[in-house]
Amino acid sequence: MLGATGTIGRATARALVESGAEVVCPVRPRPGRDTAAAAADLEAALGGARVRFASVTDRELLVRDGLCGERFDAVVSCLASRSxxxxxxxxxDHRANLIALEAAREVGAKVFVLLSAIxxxxxxxxxxxxxxxxxxxxxxxxxxxxxxxxxxxxxxxSGQIERVRQGKPFLVFGDGELTACKPISDDDLGRFIAACVFxxxxxxxxLPIxxxxxxxxxxxxxxxxxxxxGRSPKFKYVPVALLDGIIGxxxxxxxxxxxxxEKAELARIGRYYATQSMLVLDPATGRYDADATPSTGSDTLFAYYERVLTGKATVERGAHSVF
Structure with a gap:
């Protein structure tokens, strides 16, 4: 399994182990840390999956240090660019996954499960x-x-939890109803990805989910x-045109x-998420369709908010967060 150091990768590795699979996770070496100690810490977070330090962007090193001449039934990739x-x-997103695909053939894998994006x-x-x-x-x-x-x-x-807790308004683009999504937790997604192997x-x-x-x-x-x-809602409405000016x-x-x-591209990413729904897109109408977007799991976003606010959960934000 590739991409095991990310939050979704960790959840997927744990789900695969829980399913009874023998899981090997090639991960990038961590300079400045004892290899054995780093591997032990990560293996504990992965529910007992085996960790091997190998470059996933170099085909020769991935095969030599990560796969070690063994045969594998399946490859699961949760690789994703950081920025x-x-x-x-x-x-x-392209080249490292292509290397993994080439390696999959070499080790006899018959199934390749990919984490992409809607x-x-x-x-x-x-x-x-x-x-x-x-x-x-x-x-x-x-x-x-x-x-x-x-x-x-x-x-x-979850990027605005702290600002709202500090008494600041919640920022929305347009009227706050330009977009919609069906948020999914790492654990629910990890279980869904793991099940795709079998x-x-x-x-x-x-599979949109x-x-x-x-x-x-x-x-x-x-x-x-x-x-x-326990507070009255307070919003600050940000015009999309402001993002357009920044991007320009x-x-x-x-x-x-x-x-x-590069910053212009990052601003475009922000605008995209501020104006496009993360739902299934109907190609016939060009509209996003919530009813056509499958659901899974039991974890809800608002229950997660409550856990964060009470200190029972922490937010590990990625580079694609809008706020």
Missing amino acids: GAPRDAWAV CVQKPLLAFQQAKLAFETELMASGLTYAIVRPTAFFKSL DESRHNQV GGPGPAITPKQQGEALFRLL GLALAGRLSPKLA
């Missing part, structure tokens, strides 16, 4: 195009595949936070500075 910037996206339905950004390009190669590979496209993650929708009904399928309950808008997220804190300025400056060009 979504073009260079990072094509190096990880936003590739409307690929306007570099990381979406990189993910979609690999999806296409995987489907044409001849291996049995399952491509999992989850909706929004709890951690990506459930033949999910093989050779593209969300969490339990109806779709939720950003305004409803804010209302829930205020309710949990950064894009112009990016012609002279690669760093600013």
Whole structure:
């Protein structure tokens, strides 16, 4: 299994172990740490999966140090670029997964399960195009595949908890109802991904998936936070045009500075999530369809908010968070 150091990767590794699978997780070496101690710590977090330090972006090193000449039945990839910037996206979301696909053939794997993203339905950004390009190669590979496209993650929708707790307004774009999603927890998603290895009904399928309950808008997220804190809702409405102005300025400056060009792409990512729903897209109408978006699991976003507010959970935010 690849991508085991991320929150979803950890949850998936634990779910695979719980299913009875023997799981090997090649992960990037951690400079400055004793290898044995680092492996033991990570193996504990992965529920007992075996950790091997190997570069997942170098095919030779992955095969030599990660797979070690052994045979494997399946490969599960939860790899994802950290920032979504073009260079990072094509190096990880596409190239590293392609290396994993080549390695899968070498070790005799028959099944390849990929964690993708529901936003590739409307690929306007570099990381979406990189993910979609690999999806296409995987489907044409001849291996049995399952491509999992989850909706929004709890951690990506939790960036405003502290500001609301501090008495600040909840920020929304437009009227706060431009978008909706069916948030899914790491554990529920991990169990869904793990089951794709064994459930033949999910093989050779593209599988959009969300969490339990109806779709939720950003305004409803804010209302829930205020309710949990026992406060009256207070919102600050941010016009989408403000993001457009920022993107335009950064894009112009990016012609002279690669760093600013990368920041322009990150701003585009923010705008995308602020204006596009993380739901199944109906190709006939061009509209997002909450009813057509499958649900799984039992963890809800608002129960997670309550756990965070009471100190029973912590937020590990990724680079794709809007706030």
